[in-house]
Amino acid sequence: MIELKNLTKIYKTDAETVNALNSIDLDISSGQFLSIMGQSGSGKTTLMNILGCLDNPSSGKYLINGLDVSSLSDDQRARLRGELFGFVFQSYNLIPRMSALEQVELPLMYQIENKDRKLKAAQALESVGLVDRMHFNPNQLSGGQQQRVAIARSLVVNPQVILADEPTGALDSNTGEEIMAIFRELVEIKGITVILVTHELHIAEFASRVITLKDGLIISDKKV
Amino acid sequence: MKFLDALKVSIRAVSANRLRSGLTALGIVIGVSSVIVLMAIGQGVQKGVIERLQGLGTNLIFINPGAFEERSTGRRGGPGSGLTLTVSDAEAIENIEIPGVIGVVSQIDLSAQAIAGSFNEGVEIVATDDMYSTVRGLNIDEGRFITQEDVDKKALNIVLGNRVSEKLFPDGSSLGKIVRISIGPGGFISFNFRVVGNMMLEGSSGVLSHDDKVFIPVSTLQARIRFIRNPTGETNVTQISIQTSDDTDQDNVKLIAEELLKSRHSVSEPDFVIQSQEDLISAEKEVAATLSILLGSIAGISLAVGGIGVMNIMLVSVTERTREIGIRRAVGARSRDIVRQFVAEALALCLLGGLIGIVLGVGLSIFVDGKNIADMDVTTVVQPWSIGIAFLVSGGVGLLSGIYPAFRASKLDPIVALRTE
Ligand SMILES: Nc1ncnc2c1ncn2[C@@H]1O[C@H](COP(=O)(O)OP(=O)(O)OP(=O)(O)O)[C@@H](O)[C@H]1O
Ligand SMILES: [Mg+2]
Numbered sequence: 001m002i003e004l005k006n007l008t009k010i011y012k013t014d015a016e017t018v019n020a021l022n023s024i025d026l027d028i029s030s031g032q033f034l035s036i037m038g039q040s041g042s043g044k045t046t047l048m049n050i051l052g053c054l055d056n057p058s059s060g061k062y063l064i065n066g067l068d069v070s071s072l073s074d075d076q077r078a079r080l081r082g083e084l085f086g087f088v089f090q091s092y093n094l095i096p097r098m099s100a101l102e103q104v105e106l107p108l109m110y111q112i113e114n115k116d117r118k119l120k121a122a123q124a125l126e127s128v129g130l131v132d133r134m135h136f137n138p139n140q141l142s143g144g145q146q147q148r149v150a151i152a153r154s155l156v157v158n159p160q161v162i163l164a165d166e167p168t169g170a171l172d173s174n175t176g177e178e179i180m181a182i183f184r185e186l187v188e189i190k191g192i193t194v195i196l197v198t199h200e201l202h203i204a205e206f207a208s209r210v211i212t213l214k215d216g217l218i219i220s221d222k223k224v
Numbered sequence: 225m226k227f228l229d230a231l232k233v234s235i236r237a238v239s240a241n242r243l244r245s246g247l248t249a250l251g252i253v254i255g256v257s258s259v260i261v262l263m264a265i266g267q268g269v270q271k272g273v274i275e276r277l278q279g280l281g282t283n284l285i286f287i288n289p290g291a292f293e294e295r296s297t298g299r300r301g302g303p304g305s306g307l308t309l310t311v312s313d314a315e316a317i318e319n320i321e322i323p324g325v326i327g328v329v330s331q332i333d334l335s336a337q338a339i340a341g342s343f344n345e346g347v348e349i350v351a352t353d354d355m356y357s358t359v360r361g362l363n364i365d366e367g368r369f370i371t372q373e374d375v376d377k378k379a380l381n382i383v384l385g386n387r388v389s390e391k392l393f394p395d396g397s398s399l400g401k402i403v404r405i406s407i408g409p410g411g412f413i414s415f416n417f418r419v420v421g422n423m424m425l426e427g428s429s430g431v432l433s434h435d436d437k438v439f440i441p442v443s444t445l446q447a448r449i450r451f452i453r454n455p456t457g458e459t460n461v462t463q464i465s466i467q468t469s470d471d472t473d474q475d476n477v478k479l480i481a482e483e484l485l486k487s488r489h490s491v492s493e494p495d496f497v498i499q500s501q502e503d504l505i506s507a508e509k510e511v512a513a514t515l516s517i518l519l520g521s522i523a524g525i526s527l528a529v530g531g532i533g534v535m536n537i538m539l540v541s542v543t544e545r546t547r548e549i550g551i552r553r554a555v556g557a558r559s560r561d562i563v564r565q566f567v568a569e570a571l572a573l574c575l576l577g578g579l580i581g582i583v584l585g586v587g588l589s590i591f592v593d594g595k596n597i598a599d600m601d602v603t604t605v606v607q608p609w610s611i612g613i614a615f616l617v618s619g620g621v622g623l624l625s626g627i628y629p630a631f632r633a634s635k636l637d638p639i640v641a642l643r644t645e
Contacts, residue, residue: 054554054638075558082556093642095548097240109229110556153555 001160001193002028002051007060009046009216020046022216023060028195030160033187035204036197038213044197045165047213051195052085052163053077082110086154090166092146094138094153100125101134104152111157124152128182144175151182161193162186168203180206225561227568234569237541238576248537249577251530252621256581256614257588258523263610264589266516268603273508276432277501281361283326284501285478287313287464287485308495310458311442313485317466322480324472329355330461332445332452338384338438339404340392347388348437349405351445359467362434367399367421374420374441378448382417383439386425398422405438407449415448474500520610527621530577535625538570542633549633550641559634566633570626571619578618582611 009021020043028034036044049055050062053069062069064084069077086107087093094103104121108114125131128148138146147167154162164183168176184206186192196207204210205224212220225233238245289309314330332351337344350356357369365386374381382403389398398419406414417440426435445452446459453459468477478498489495542549549562557565589604596602 049639052554054642075560078553078556078558078561081554087554089642093547093551093554095551106552107555109225109233110552110558110561114226157556 001030001065002026003061003063005061005063007050007057007062009043009050009055010058019216021050021057024216024218026211026218028193030193031187031191032193032209033184033207034193034195035207035210036195036213037199037201037204037210042213043216044213046216048163048165048195048197051161052087053080078110082107083157084160086151086157086159086162088147088150088154088162088164088167090169092138092143092150092170094146094149096139097137099135099137100130100141100149100152103138103149104156107153107157120156121152124156125149127155128152143171144178147171147175147179148182151179155186159192161195164194164196166197166199168198168200173200173202176200176203225557225564227564230561230564230568231572233565234572237569238572244537245573245576248533249573249580251533252527252574252577252618253530253581253584255523255527255530255621256578256618257585258526259520259614259617260582260585260606260610261588261592261604262519262523263516264585264604264606265592265602266512266519267605267607267610268593269515270509270512271605272603273512274505277505277508279426280432280501281359281465281467282501283468283470283472283474284359285466285468285474285481286499286501286504287466287481288462288497288499289460290495290497308489309461309464309485310454311446311461312458313488314461314464316484316488317464317481320480320484322477324468324477325466326469327355327359327467328464329353329359330442330464331356332442332459333462334407334445336438337406338388338392339406340398340401343392343394345388345391347385347405349407349445350434350437350439351442352439353442356439356465359465360434363424365422365424366397367419369421370439370441375443378443378446379441380415380417380444381420381441383421383423384419385423385433385435385437385439387435388438389419389422403438405440413449474502524617527617531574531621531625534570534573534622535629537573538566538626538629539632541569542566542629545633546636546641546644549636550638550644553636553638554642562634562636563627563630566630567623567626570629571622574618574622574625575615578615581618582614585614586611 004024004026007021007024008019011018011020024047036047038044046055050057056070064080069080072080095106101118101121104124105117108117108120122131122134125134128151130145130148130152133141133145138149141149162183168179171179180203183194183196187194198204208224210222210224211218287309309330311330314328318328329352334349334351336347336349338347352370353375354370354372356362357364362369367383369383370381373379382405384392384398384403392398392403393401399422401419402416403419404414404416423434426433466477466481468474478500482494482498485496486492486494552562586606589606592602593604594602
């Protein structure tokens with residue numbers, strides 16, 4: 001469903017130009033659980049941002065379900081983000097002073113069809129085991145709980161792809177594995193495509209495919 | 225995002241930071257309430273002036289001397305700048321019997337001192353005839369007004385305005401008492417008059433009120449004071465008043481009187497001013513409307529300052545919530561959704577301030593109504609449209625002060641916004 005062809009991202013600063021991604025070719029099929037590994041600065045976040053339509057490649061093609069993303073307008077890419085993708089970040093990225101339920105409701109506000117928002121949000125929270133913390137604000141939740149709220153938020157729109165950039169990076173290994181178990185369930189039960197960035201091998205091994213980046217190049221692509 | 229959702233989100237954001245929102249809205253509160261209060265004062269002034277003009281009588285047309293304009297030199301004088309009207313002008317208007325005219329009366333106004341016993345009051349003499357009280361709709365408290373007989377006999381009879389009577393005779397009725405009237409510098413012309421009547425209190429003040437006036441027969445003045453006549457032997461008057469019946473076309477009466485006086489004075493351009501009560505009222509309304517707008521605009525400046533405060537806080541808010549903006553963008557918000565959210569927030573702040581300002585302004589206007597402030601009787605009239613305008617203006621201020629910060633917010637790159645601490 002996702003096809004990257006000869007994809008390049010170049011950052012130009014005053015001093016130098018950085019080839020964050022160097023002619024990447026990558027096919028990701030629907031329902032795959034993919035881990036991306038690599039050293040710091042190897043281009044993992046850059047790749048995730050482009051996959052999630054938050055950023056544009058400098059050159060090359062990005063096709064999603066056969067649709068060329070570079071031909072889309074800003075608004076159309078916003079809709080794609082809202083309907084096709086869910087994002088999970090290392091730093092949770094919850095909005096302060098908003099309850100868990102409201103956080104999860106947020107993506108639904110930007111959908112065209114957005115009835116039963118409270119109900120859908122509550123169901124998403126239930127699927128990550130947090131119904132009893134529905135009315136808690138982020139500062140009343142543990143890191144693992146906050147990340148589960150973030151996962152519920154990414155889930156609530158029934159996305160085809162979840163993009164998780166180091167989702168366990170700020171968590172201890174037990175909590176991290178609990179989070180990974182949720183992702184595996186999403187892949188296995190709901191058939192969602194999960195693309196995950198991590199530094200940790202034991203986390204990467206939850207996936208069925210692991211690719212490794214170095215200096216903006218894919219240096220290995222392994223099925224597990 | 226639906227508008228209702230944007231509204232809910234913005235109300236939440238406004239109430240999340242109560243103190244800051246309150247202080248920001250305070251600028252709008254002060255602006256809106258001062259707009260309402262000052263407009264209400266302007267309207268009150270207008271109402272007072274109109275009531276006073278209506279209190280002059282009903283269906284009146286006034287002719288005043290002056291306002292000549294010489295075509296050749298362009299020299300122009302204001303009303304009263306020439307002594308061009310005479311007693312016989314008034315009689316001539318009466319004699320041609322213009323249809324619809326009920327009464328015509330002329331008057332000579334003079335300043336004088338009225339003395340009774342140890343009391344000495346500055347008064348305004350109105351030298352006129354019996355028609356005056358009918359045309360002007362005056363009410364007698366005791367005794368009678370000047371009669372035709374007084375005029376025929378050039379009698380030394382006088383009728384006192386209510387306040388004059390109160391001041392000269394504080395201890396009892398003035399009827400039948402003697403009042404000495406002194407005219408001219410040092411009071412070199414003095415006559416003793418007998419009081420034959422007292423007027424009812426009108427209650428208003430100013431030049432149009434009859435409470436500080438005294439009335440004497442015009443013929444008495446003509447007989448006793450030579451210099452009141454001009455070289456041709458005519459007596460100049462200060463004003464001629466014409467009363468018409470209810471359904472009379474006053475413009476027609478004005479036209480006929482004007483033509484008559486022009487031919488009598490042998491002039492092509494009128495050397496007098498002829499105005500109906502309606503003319504005066506609409507002129508005053510214009511003046512008062514200008515006053516209202518002026519006062520409103522002054523208050524509008526404080527509203528503009530309030531708007532700048534809102535804009536400032538919105539810019540701060542956008543900076544503080546950069547990451548939130550990034551999150552919203554990531555979960556599907558279009559840039560226009562972000563614009564809408566921040567505009568709605570500024571709007572919510574300003575409308576909140578506007579509503580409080582309206583309540584405060586209306587309350588304050590009602591509170592000062594009828595009070596004496598700095599020696600002025602303040603009358604306020606809160607027009608419903610001024611409330612509507614205040615509400616719309618605060619909404620407009622919200623839009624204006626919200627658009628730029630909202631636009632800035634929507635232009636943030638989502639990736640950069642998400643990375644912001
Ligand atoms: N906005 C930017 N402007 C300039 N250079 C950038 C920008 N964003 C990323 N880069 C550069 O692109 C390269 C890849 O960065 P990226 O954030 O994708 O690395 P990463 O693999 O996610 O690293 P980490 O594991 O530390 O998160 C780096 O060399 C970085 O300096
Ligand atoms: Mg990264």
